[in-house]
Amino acid sequence: MIKIVSLNHEFGSVKALDNINLNIEKGKVTVIMGGSGSGKTTLLRLLAGLTPPTSGSIFFAGEDLAKVSRKRLYELRMRVGMVFQYSALLNSLNVYENVAFTLHEHTDLDESVIQTIVTMKLEQVGLRGFEDMMPSQLSGGMAKRVAFARALAMDPQVVFFDEPTSGLDPISAGVVSSLIHETTVKTRMTSVVVTHDVQAGLDIADHVILLWEGKVIAEGKSESIKQSDDPRVQQFIEGRPNGPIPFSRSQTAYIDDLMHKPGCVRMS
Amino acid sequence: MVISMIGQLGRNVMHGVAKIGDATMFGLASLRLLFSRPWQGKHFVMQMYAIGVGSLIIIVITGAFTGMVLALQGYHMLVKVGTESLLGPAVALSIIRELGPVLAALMFVGRAGSSITAEIGIMRVTEQMDALEMMAVNPQARVMLTRIIACALALPLLVGIFDVVGLYAGYLIGVEMLGVNGGVYMGETIDKIDMIDIETGLTKSIYFGLLIGIICTFMGHRATATTEGVAKATTQAVMLCSVMVLILDYIITSFYL
Numbered sequence: 001m002i003k004i005v006s007l008n009h010e011f012g013s014v015k016a017l018d019n020i021n022l023n024i025e026k027g028k029v030t031v032i033m034g035g036s037g038s039g040k041t042t043l044l045r046l047l048a049g050l051t052p053p054t055s056g057s058i059f060f061a062g063e064d065l066a067k068v069s070r071k072r073l074y075e076l077r078m079r080v081g082m083v084f085q086y087s088a089l090l091n092s093l094n095v096y097e098n099v100a101f102t103l104h105e106h107t108d109l110d111e112s113v114i115q116t117i118v119t120m121k122l123e124q125v126g127l128r129g130f131e132d133m134m135p136s137q138l139s140g141g142m143a144k145r146v147a148f149a150r151a152l153a154m155d156p157q158v159v160f161f162d163e164p165t166s167g168l169d170p171i172s173a174g175v176v177s178s179l180i181h182e183t184t185v186k187t188r189m190t191s192v193v194v195t196h197d198v199q200a201g202l203d204i205a206d207h208v209i210l211l212w213e214g215k216v217i218a219e220g221k222s223e224s225i226k227q228s229d230d231p232r233v234q235q236f237i238e239g240r241p242n243g244p245i246p247f248s249r250s251q252t253a254y255i256d257d258l259m260h261k262p263g264c265v266r267m268s
Numbered sequence: 269m270v271i272s273m274i275g276q277l278g279r280n281v282m283h284g285v286a287k288i289g290d291a292t293m294f295g296l297a298s299l300r301l302l303f304s305r306p307w308q309g310k311h312f313v314m315q316m317y318a319i320g321v322g323s324l325i326i327i328v329i330t331g332a333f334t335g336m337v338l339a340l341q342g343y344h345m346l347v348k349v350g351t352e353s354l355l356g357p358a359v360a361l362s363i364i365r366e367l368g369p370v371l372a373a374l375m376f377v378g379r380a381g382s383s384i385t386a387e388i389g390i391m392r393v394t395e396q397m398d399a400l401e402m403m404a405v406n407p408q409a410r411v412m413l414t415r416i417i418a419c420a421l422a423l424p425l426l427v428g429i430f431d432v433v434g435l436y437a438g439y440l441i442g443v444e445m446l447g448v449n450g451g452v453y454m455g456e457t458i459d460k461i462d463m464i465d466i467e468t469g470l471t472k473s474i475y476f477g478l479l480i481g482i483i484c485t486f487m488g489h490r491a492t493a494t495t496e497g498v499a500k501a502t503t504q505a506v507m508l509c510s511v512m513v514l515i516l517d518y519i520i521t522s523f524y525l
Contacts, residue, residue, distance in 0.1 A: 050398055074404040081402075088399035102403045105306075 001026040001158060001190045002047060007056035009042055009214075016042045018214040020056070024207075029184050029191045031201040034211035035236065035245065041085075041162060043211065044194045048082055048160050049073055060158075078106055081151030081159040085166065087143040089135040089150070095122070096131035099150045106154070121149040125179060141172030148179060152187075159183075161193040165200050173197070177204050198237055202226065210236065212245065294489065295482035298416055301409040311414040312421075319380045319415070320422035324429070330375050331430035334367055335359060335437030343446045352446075356453040357460035359438035364431055364465050365524075369472035370517050372430040373480065376423055377509040381484040384415050385505040388488025389498030412485045419481030420474060427473035468524040475516060480509050
């Protein structure tokens with residue numbers, strides 16, 4: 001469905017993604033995992049075409065996102081849904097209007113048809129009857145489910161999820177995880193999930209991609225990731241503070257800084 | 269020391285010029301979308317309502333007191349040289365040519381401009397701009413353009429209301445309170461006001477509206493995506509708009525003498 005070829009992305013002099021080659025298969029849940037600053041959110045933004053890459057190509061259904069016109073990009077986006085980390089519901093609109101947004105924008109359907117679709121999508125996420133609430137009245141978990149319903153409104157082929165479980169209580173997180181899995185199976189859509197939630201990620205994934213410092217360090221099924229003998233992978237899965245991925249990001253020796261040794265004081 | 273100060277000054281100037289260039293390009297890019305589909309008609313109207321009607325009360329109050337103080341102050345000056353019959357045109361000319369557009373624009377910046385910057389900034393912080401983009405709705409057309417056009421259309425209307433209220437308040441003070449002859453007051457006013465005066469006021473208000481719209485949306489768009497960044501952008505937008513309105517006012521006035 002989505003093919004990534006020698007993708008690089010830089011912020012100034014910082015290399016966020018380094019020569020990534022990936023294949024995201026149709027009808028599967030692909031989970032991109034990694035610690036903070038590993039480049040996973042950047043990768044998702046590139047996949048969604050929100051940011052153009054520094055170099056390399058992303059092929060969505062055979063078309064290079066960096067080369068298509070803005071008009072074509074918008075046409076492709078109608079086949080894509082996205083659930084943002086903070087839900088990103090339009091807060092001037094109520095739940096119904098949020099879910100119906102793309103239908104109002106891009107279709108000429110009768111309001112009664114749209115109403116039926118919205119009811120179905122809200123039922124799918126278990127929030128039927130909440131149509132008149134405003135986003136500010138919703139809890140984090142509910143907002144995320146509404147965002148999910150909104151992403152599903154146009155029956156997309158691909159849905160991107162940015163940290164779908166972060167900031168949610170365990171029950172809401174579980175609900176959202178199982179929603180992703182179920183919906184993917186039922187509607188045969190392709191899901192791309194970015195998360196640092198190891199357990200949830202491994203549970204729902206058909207395919208796992210592990211990022212570290214902008215590079216793919218492991219890729220495969222959940223089972224093979226769990227049994228990987230790469231110490232970096234094991235450290236990440238077990239959540240140990242120290243290991244090949246260091247806890248301290250400091251560049252100078254601690255003792256030198258404490259002694260105010262000249263030449264060791266960082267100027268920035 | 270001196271060299272580094274000069275260097276800093278130079279950098280600030282360069283930075284400022286670059287920013288003005290950025291804002292201009294941003295404004296032009298937004299305005300160009302006016303001619304592209306989909307047409308944002310409904311959203312123009314909604315923004316006009318939010319921006320225009322929201323600013324109505326403050327504009328009426330400012331207009332009334334401006335007219336009143338002009339009449340009061342003007343009368344006491346004119347009466348010394350025995351020309352209080354010219355009070356009407358003095359009040360009317362000041363309001364229509366200068367104070368109407370400028371004061372209304374400054375109040376408009378505080379009321380509507382600041383909220384535009386803050387709203388856009390917060391939409392960015394909460395990823396709503398990206399969400400629009402992902403839902404195949406161009407945020408520059410939907411959010412930026414509609415607000416810029418709404419400002420450019422709403423401000424002239426508000427200035428019109430400001431002028432009418434200001435003139436009437438001036439009449440009340442001058443004629444009813446201070447006892448200038450009503451016929452003279454009205455006659456002189458109608459006699460001395462030309463079409464060019466009204467045209468000046470109207471031109472000013474359209475340009476001020478465009479300017480405020482572009483600056484406020486630009487600052488919101490460029491705000492650092494943090495709470496602090498939005499706060500800073502809002503303050504800067506209000507400051508920049510106020511100063512630019514006064515500078516532009518001088519420039520336009522010099523063309524209409």
